[in-house]
Amino acid sequence: MPAVSGASATASDPAPRSLRADARQNLDALLTAARTVFARSGVDAPAREIATEAGVGVGTLYRHFPNRAELVAAVFTTEIDATAAEAQELLAQHPPGEALDLWITRFTRFVATKQGLSAALRSGDPAYDTLPEQLMGKLGPAIGSLLDAAVAAGEVRPGIDPLELLQAVGDLSHRTPSPDGTPNPMVRLLLDGLRAR
Template sequence: MGVATVYRHFPQRSDLVAAVYRREVDACAAAASALARELEPGEALARWLHRYTSFIATKRGLAAAYHSGVPVFEALPAYFREHLEPALQALLDAAVAAGRVRPDIAPYELLRAVANLCLSGADVGPHHSRQMVDLLIDGLRYGARGAELPAKGKRPPG
């Protein structure tokens, strides 16, 4: 693809950034249904939350863009919620039905919780974010019927 083609489709840099962001949101949402088909519900939820963690880790600078006043960025938070909340809700519903997580988890609150854990500081790497999300996932299991917490130091692969 030539430079002229890129500029024809994305006249401003912000248009390209927004398009890439939407594509990555779509991929993250699609991963939820793929994982739900392949894994048991609790594992599908955990794997998707780690996929979402990776997504958030690569978007650290975009939060400032949301509030920059650039018109193309104004619709991104709604796009994020419209696509990721239903994807996560489906995983949560299946995990609750399987007794893997407690039933009182709202998808938006969980998305925010994971995002906040991932943005905990510049001095920590992705491994730290993963550990924090593992702790959060363990907490989601508390009070679920039939859920067992992994033994200390034993985390599911992924």
């Protein structure tokens, strides 16, 4: 995806307030489409495939995201935010142990959207510099709150490090992704091992 001139949305602010309603709608459509295409085809998918999925022209894609790195970072950031926010929503609607299981399922879907991102993160592109910190800084506390609630309810054994659990689930999901977004059997086995006996 070559660099072209034009205003861009940054990963930290994917929907600036100054955007007109139609431009904001296009931006949202592009981020949703890119998330879908990246999960299906990886982060190196053709720009035309993303634009077609969004129902916009390739020029619209380039106006918002002059280069591939900015688009990848924006998708990744919005997914981090949405995944983190869902932890409290699930705790409000389900018992703690069930909320933890449902969030882990959500996290495995998040992992599926980042096919090929590991190589991109090692590329040295400054657009990716803050992504690892955002990932651990937002998803760590999210899974930590779920674990704390489940431990307090007596549903999960104490002493589990939330960041280690996040890393373990991420590793298993990345190595053997499930096509339907549900946790693979090894993730299920890991979660069963957390249960208080």
